[in-house]
Amino acid sequence: MSSGKILLGLLAGLAAGALLGVLFAPEKGSATRKKISKKGEDYADSLKEKFNEFLDNVSEKFEEVKEEVTEAAEQNKAKSEKVEKDMKTATG
Numbered sequence: 001m002s003s004g005k006i007l008l009g010l011l012a013g014l015a016a017g018a019l020l021g022v023l024f025a026p027e028k029g030s031a032t033r034k035k036i037s038k039k040g041e042d043y044a045d046s047l048k049e050k051f052n053e054f055l056d057n058v059s060e061k062f063e064e065v066k067e068e069v070t071e072a073a074e075q076n077k078a079k080s081e082k083v084e085k086d087m088k089t090a091t092g
Contacts, residue, residue, distance in 0.1 A: 007050065015043050 022035045 004054070011043065011047065011050075015039075018043075 018039050019036065022032055022039065025032065025035075027035075
């Protein structure tokens with residue numbers, strides 16, 4: 001199971017637990033609604049932060065792969081040019 005799915009499951013479980021805890025707490029409805037709203041904002045902020053970290057990691061990996069592909073293409077071009085030169089020299 002991927003760490004992203006585990007993290008998402010953990011966050012969902014925490015959100016559900018917090019929501020149930022707030023709903024069953026013996027407080028006025030307005031106070032409960034404020035708590036629910038605050039918790040929702042906190043979880044949304046946390047989720048945004050995790051998503052941004054995920055995007056940063058994906059961008060970083062993309063740049064690494066891009067550099068590797070560029071380097072490999074340059075090496076193959078150099079080899080191709082050498083082979084072409086060797087063939088001209090051999091036939092020429």
